Amino acid sequence: MNVELVAHTPDPDRLCAQAALISKWPNPWSEFRTFWNDKTDLAHLTDALEKGHVSVIEHASFTFSLEGISRACSHQLVRHRLASYTQQSQRYVTLESSSFVAPPSIRAHPDAAERFSTSMHENFRFYRNLLDMGISEEDARFILPNATRTNILVTMNARELLHFFALRCCERTQWELRDVAWKMLSLAKGKAPLIFSKGGPSCVQSGYCPEKDLTCGKTKEMKEKAAAL
Numbered sequence: 001m002n003v004e005l006v007a008h009t010p011d012p013d014r015l016c017a018q019a020a021l022i023s024k025w026p027n028p029w030s031e032f033r034t035f036w037n038d039k040t041d042l043a044h045l046t047d048a049l050e051k052g053h054v055s056v057i058e059h060a061s062f063t064f065s066l067e068g069i070s071r072a073c074s075h076q077l078v079r080h081r082l083a084s085y086t087q088q089s090q091r092y093v094t095l096e097s098s099s100f101v102a103p104p105s106i107r108a109h110p111d112a113a114e115r116f117s118t119s120m121h122e123n124f125r126f127y128r129n130l131l132d133m134g135i136s137e138e139d140a141r142f143i144l145p146n147a148t149r150t151n152i153l154v155t156m157n158a159r160e161l162l163h164f165f166a167l168r169c170c171e172r173t174q175w176e177l178r179d180v181a182w183k184m185l186s187l188a189k190g191k192a193p194l195i196f197s198k199g200g201p202s203c204v205q206s207g208y209c210p211e212k213d214l215t216c217g218k219t220k221e222m223k224e225k226a227a228a229l
Protein backbone atom coordinates (compact mmCIF):
# COMPACT_ATOMS: atom_id res chain seq x y z
CA MET A 1 0.00 0.00 0.00
CA ASN A 2 1.22 3.47 -0.82
CA VAL A 3 -0.32 6.72 0.41
CA GLU A 4 0.74 9.99 -1.19
CA LEU A 5 -0.38 13.57 -0.74
CA VAL A 6 -0.63 14.69 -4.36
CA ALA A 7 -2.06 18.19 -3.89
CA HIS A 8 -3.23 20.58 -1.22
CA THR A 9 -4.31 24.17 -0.73
CA PRO A 10 -1.14 26.30 -0.45
CA ASP A 11 -0.26 27.35 3.12
CA PRO A 12 -3.43 25.86 4.64
CA ASP A 13 -2.90 27.12 8.22
CA ARG A 14 -2.46 30.70 7.02
CA LEU A 15 -5.46 30.60 4.68
CA CYS A 16 -7.74 29.23 7.42
CA ALA A 17 -6.39 31.76 9.93
CA GLN A 18 -7.27 34.51 7.45
CA ALA A 19 -10.72 33.00 7.07
CA ALA A 20 -11.08 33.10 10.86
CA LEU A 21 -9.95 36.70 10.88
CA ILE A 22 -12.32 37.85 8.16
CA SER A 23 -15.27 37.46 10.50
CA LYS A 24 -13.75 39.91 12.97
CA TRP A 25 -11.88 42.37 10.79
CA PRO A 26 -13.41 45.65 9.56
CA ASN A 27 -11.19 45.74 6.46
CA PRO A 28 -11.72 43.63 3.35
CA TRP A 29 -9.59 40.66 2.31
CA SER A 30 -7.56 42.72 -0.17
CA GLU A 31 -6.14 44.78 2.71
CA PHE A 32 -5.21 41.77 4.86
CA ARG A 33 -1.70 41.40 3.57
CA THR A 34 -0.59 44.75 5.02
CA PHE A 35 -1.81 43.73 8.49
CA TRP A 36 -0.79 40.10 8.35
CA ASN A 37 1.54 38.94 11.08
CA ASP A 38 2.25 35.22 11.23
CA LYS A 39 2.82 35.15 14.96
CA THR A 40 -0.27 36.90 16.18
CA ASP A 41 -2.70 36.10 13.40
CA LEU A 42 -2.29 32.32 13.45
CA ALA A 43 -3.71 32.60 16.96
CA HIS A 44 -7.06 33.51 15.37
CA LEU A 45 -7.20 30.02 13.88
CA THR A 46 -6.42 28.38 17.22
CA ASP A 47 -9.10 30.55 18.82
CA ALA A 48 -11.69 29.65 16.15
CA LEU A 49 -10.95 25.91 16.48
CA GLU A 50 -11.15 26.04 20.28
CA LYS A 51 -14.51 27.79 20.06
CA GLY A 52 -15.80 25.15 17.64
CA HIS A 53 -15.95 27.55 14.66
CA VAL A 54 -14.59 24.78 12.47
CA SER A 55 -16.13 25.87 9.18
CA VAL A 56 -13.02 28.05 8.66
CA ILE A 57 -10.93 24.95 7.95
CA GLU A 58 -13.23 23.90 5.13
CA HIS A 59 -11.23 26.32 2.95
CA ALA A 60 -8.23 23.96 2.96
CA SER A 61 -8.42 20.80 0.92
CA PHE A 62 -6.09 17.83 0.46
CA THR A 63 -5.90 15.22 -2.32
CA PHE A 64 -4.39 11.81 -1.58
CA SER A 65 -3.53 8.91 -3.85
CA LEU A 66 -4.12 5.54 -2.17
CA GLU A 67 -2.46 2.80 -4.18
CA GLY A 68 -2.72 -0.95 -3.75
CA ILE A 69 -5.40 -1.01 -1.07
CA SER A 70 -8.06 -3.73 -1.06
CA ARG A 71 -11.61 -3.23 -2.26
CA ALA A 72 -12.64 -4.10 1.34
CA CYS A 73 -10.74 -1.00 2.44
CA SER A 74 -11.94 1.30 -0.35
CA HIS A 75 -15.54 0.29 0.30
CA GLN A 76 -15.26 1.59 3.87
CA LEU A 77 -13.43 4.72 2.73
CA VAL A 78 -16.15 5.79 0.31
CA ARG A 79 -18.76 5.70 3.07
CA HIS A 80 -17.35 9.13 3.95
CA ARG A 81 -19.67 11.29 1.93
CA LEU A 82 -18.14 14.75 2.23
CA ALA A 83 -15.29 13.84 -0.10
CA SER A 84 -14.55 13.38 -3.80
CA TYR A 85 -13.30 10.08 -5.18
CA THR A 86 -11.96 8.67 -8.42
CA GLN A 87 -11.35 4.94 -8.35
CA GLN A 88 -9.68 2.57 -10.81
CA SER A 89 -12.44 1.04 -12.94
CA GLN A 90 -12.98 -2.71 -13.03
CA ARG A 91 -14.79 -2.18 -16.34
CA TYR A 92 -11.91 -0.47 -18.18
CA VAL A 93 -9.00 -2.22 -16.49
CA THR A 94 -8.29 -5.95 -16.82
CA LEU A 95 -6.82 -7.13 -13.52
CA GLU A 96 -3.67 -9.21 -13.12
CA SER A 97 -3.65 -12.46 -11.14
CA SER A 98 -1.42 -10.94 -8.43
CA SER A 99 -3.84 -8.06 -7.86
CA PHE A 100 -4.88 -8.88 -4.30
CA VAL A 101 -4.06 -7.87 -0.72
CA ALA A 102 -3.29 -10.55 1.87
CA PRO A 103 -4.07 -9.46 5.47
CA PRO A 104 -1.11 -9.74 7.91
CA SER A 105 -3.04 -12.23 10.10
CA ILE A 106 -3.35 -14.59 7.14
CA ARG A 107 0.25 -14.04 5.99
CA ALA A 108 1.45 -14.90 9.51
CA HIS A 109 -0.35 -18.26 9.45
CA PRO A 110 1.45 -20.62 7.02
CA ASP A 111 -1.50 -22.93 6.34
CA ALA A 112 -3.99 -20.07 5.98
CA ALA A 113 -1.53 -18.12 3.80
CA GLU A 114 -1.06 -21.01 1.39
CA ARG A 115 -4.78 -21.76 1.05
CA PHE A 116 -5.59 -18.05 0.74
CA SER A 117 -3.06 -17.66 -2.07
CA THR A 118 -4.37 -20.76 -3.87
CA SER A 119 -7.93 -19.54 -3.60
CA MET A 120 -7.01 -16.05 -4.88
CA HIS A 121 -5.14 -17.43 -7.86
CA GLU A 122 -8.05 -19.76 -8.63
CA ASN A 123 -10.43 -16.76 -8.54
CA PHE A 124 -8.24 -14.75 -10.87
CA ARG A 125 -7.76 -17.76 -13.17
CA PHE A 126 -11.52 -18.13 -13.49
CA TYR A 127 -11.79 -14.35 -14.05
CA ARG A 128 -9.37 -14.75 -17.00
CA ASN A 129 -11.34 -17.78 -18.26
CA LEU A 130 -14.53 -15.72 -18.26
CA LEU A 131 -12.78 -12.97 -20.29
CA ASP A 132 -11.46 -15.61 -22.71
CA MET A 133 -15.07 -16.85 -23.13
CA GLY A 134 -15.99 -13.34 -24.30
CA ILE A 135 -17.58 -12.20 -21.02
CA SER A 136 -17.02 -8.46 -20.50
CA GLU A 137 -14.82 -7.07 -17.69
CA GLU A 138 -17.87 -5.58 -15.98
CA ASP A 139 -19.42 -9.07 -15.64
CA ALA A 140 -16.25 -11.14 -15.17
CA ARG A 141 -15.38 -8.98 -12.12
CA PHE A 142 -18.29 -10.53 -10.23
CA ILE A 143 -15.92 -13.39 -9.34
CA LEU A 144 -13.32 -11.04 -7.83
CA PRO A 145 -12.97 -10.95 -4.02
CA ASN A 146 -12.89 -8.15 -1.42
CA ALA A 147 -9.11 -8.63 -1.39
CA THR A 148 -8.78 -7.29 -4.96
CA ARG A 149 -6.32 -4.40 -5.16
CA THR A 150 -7.49 -0.96 -6.20
CA ASN A 151 -6.18 2.58 -6.59
CA ILE A 152 -8.21 5.58 -5.58
CA LEU A 153 -7.79 9.35 -5.48
CA VAL A 154 -9.56 11.08 -2.60
CA THR A 155 -10.04 14.76 -1.86
CA MET A 156 -11.35 16.00 1.49
CA ASN A 157 -11.39 19.38 3.15
CA ALA A 158 -9.66 19.71 6.51
CA ARG A 159 -12.87 19.62 8.52
CA GLU A 160 -13.93 16.33 6.94
CA LEU A 161 -10.39 15.01 7.32
CA LEU A 162 -10.47 15.63 11.08
CA HIS A 163 -13.80 13.79 11.27
CA PHE A 164 -12.37 10.96 9.13
CA PHE A 165 -9.31 10.70 11.41
CA ALA A 166 -11.53 10.65 14.53
CA LEU A 167 -13.26 7.54 13.19
CA ARG A 168 -10.58 5.84 11.14
CA CYS A 169 -7.40 6.34 13.21
CA CYS A 170 -9.35 4.56 15.95
CA GLU A 171 -8.20 1.07 16.98
CA ARG A 172 -11.75 -0.13 16.34
CA THR A 173 -11.35 0.57 12.61
CA GLN A 174 -10.21 -2.22 10.27
CA TRP A 175 -6.37 -2.41 10.21
CA GLU A 176 -5.93 -1.43 6.56
CA LEU A 177 -8.09 1.69 6.57
CA ARG A 178 -6.56 2.59 9.95
CA ASP A 179 -3.05 2.40 8.43
CA VAL A 180 -4.24 4.57 5.53
CA ALA A 181 -5.79 7.11 7.93
CA TRP A 182 -2.64 7.46 10.07
CA LYS A 183 -0.51 7.94 6.92
CA MET A 184 -2.94 10.57 5.63
CA LEU A 185 -2.84 12.34 9.02
CA SER A 186 0.94 12.35 9.04
CA LEU A 187 1.07 13.85 5.52
CA ALA A 188 -1.64 16.43 6.21
CA LYS A 189 -0.09 17.47 9.53
CA GLY A 190 3.22 18.04 7.76
CA LYS A 191 1.51 20.72 5.63
CA ALA A 192 -0.91 22.12 8.22
CA PRO A 193 0.51 21.55 11.72
CA LEU A 194 -1.95 23.93 13.35
CA ILE A 195 -5.14 22.62 11.74
CA PHE A 196 -4.17 19.03 12.52
CA SER A 197 -2.46 19.70 15.85
CA LYS A 198 -5.17 17.66 17.59
CA GLY A 199 -5.65 15.21 14.73
CA GLY A 200 -6.06 11.54 15.59
CA PRO A 201 -8.76 9.17 16.80
CA SER A 202 -11.74 10.52 18.79
CA CYS A 203 -9.99 9.93 22.12
CA VAL A 204 -7.13 12.20 21.00
CA GLN A 205 -9.36 14.90 19.52
CA SER A 206 -11.90 15.10 22.32
CA GLY A 207 -10.33 13.16 25.19
CA TYR A 208 -13.39 10.92 25.16
CA CYS A 209 -13.80 7.42 23.68
CA PRO A 210 -17.25 6.99 22.10
CA GLU A 211 -16.78 3.21 21.85
CA LYS A 212 -17.77 2.74 25.52
CA ASP A 213 -17.58 -1.00 26.43
CA LEU A 214 -15.68 -1.67 23.17
CA THR A 215 -12.94 0.84 24.00
CA CYS A 216 -9.36 -0.29 23.35
CA GLY A 217 -8.31 1.55 26.52
CA LYS A 218 -5.22 2.95 24.80
CA THR A 219 -5.93 6.70 24.94
CA LYS A 220 -2.45 7.44 26.33
CA GLU A 221 -0.71 5.45 23.54
CA MET A 222 -2.93 7.09 20.92
CA LYS A 223 -2.05 10.57 22.22
CA GLU A 224 1.65 9.74 22.12
CA LYS A 225 1.38 8.30 18.61
CA ALA A 226 -0.44 11.41 17.34
CA ALA A 227 1.98 13.77 19.10
CA ALA A 228 4.95 11.96 17.50
CA LEU A 229 3.75 12.66 13.94
Ligand SMILES: Cc1cc2nc3c(=O)[nH]c(=O)nc-3n(C[C@H](O)[C@H](O)[C@H](O)COP(=O)(O)OP(=O)(O)OC[C@H]3O[C@@H](n4cnc5c(N)ncnc54)[C@H](O)[C@@H]3O)c2cc1C
Binding pocket: 079, 080, 081, 082, 160, 163, 167, 168, 172, 173, 174
Ligand atom coordinates in the same frame (compact mmCIF):
# COMPACT_ATOMS: atom_id res chain seq x y z
C1 LIG B 1 -15.45 1.30 13.71
C2 LIG B 1 -16.50 1.47 12.65
C3 LIG B 1 -17.40 0.47 12.39
C4 LIG B 1 -18.38 0.61 11.41
N1 LIG B 1 -19.26 -0.41 11.19
C5 LIG B 1 -20.23 -0.25 10.25
C6 LIG B 1 -21.19 -1.29 10.00
O1 LIG B 1 -21.17 -2.34 10.64
N2 LIG B 1 -22.13 -1.09 9.03
C7 LIG B 1 -22.20 0.07 8.31
O2 LIG B 1 -23.08 0.21 7.44
N3 LIG B 1 -21.31 1.06 8.52
C8 LIG B 1 -20.35 0.93 9.46
N4 LIG B 1 -19.45 1.94 9.68
C9 LIG B 1 -19.52 3.15 8.82
C10 LIG B 1 -20.25 4.32 9.53
O3 LIG B 1 -21.55 3.97 9.88
C11 LIG B 1 -20.27 5.56 8.65
O4 LIG B 1 -21.00 5.31 7.46
C12 LIG B 1 -18.88 6.01 8.22
O5 LIG B 1 -17.98 5.96 9.29
C13 LIG B 1 -18.97 7.45 7.69
O6 LIG B 1 -19.16 8.31 8.80
P1 LIG B 1 -20.06 9.58 8.78
O7 LIG B 1 -21.42 9.27 8.24
O8 LIG B 1 -20.01 10.22 10.15
O9 LIG B 1 -19.20 10.53 7.92
P2 LIG B 1 -19.28 11.29 6.54
O10 LIG B 1 -20.08 10.62 5.51
O11 LIG B 1 -17.85 11.53 6.28
O12 LIG B 1 -20.03 12.64 6.91
C14 LIG B 1 -19.45 13.57 7.82
C15 LIG B 1 -20.55 14.16 8.67
O13 LIG B 1 -21.42 14.93 7.82
C16 LIG B 1 -22.76 14.80 8.29
N5 LIG B 1 -23.56 14.15 7.24
C17 LIG B 1 -23.09 13.58 6.09
N6 LIG B 1 -24.12 13.13 5.36
C18 LIG B 1 -25.25 13.38 6.06
C19 LIG B 1 -26.61 13.12 5.84
N7 LIG B 1 -27.06 12.51 4.74
N8 LIG B 1 -27.49 13.52 6.76
C20 LIG B 1 -27.08 14.15 7.89
N9 LIG B 1 -25.80 14.42 8.19
C21 LIG B 1 -24.88 14.05 7.26
C22 LIG B 1 -22.71 13.97 9.56
O14 LIG B 1 -22.56 14.82 10.67
C23 LIG B 1 -21.44 13.15 9.38
O15 LIG B 1 -20.89 12.69 10.59
C24 LIG B 1 -18.46 1.83 10.66
C25 LIG B 1 -17.55 2.84 10.92
C26 LIG B 1 -16.57 2.68 11.89
C27 LIG B 1 -15.58 3.81 12.14
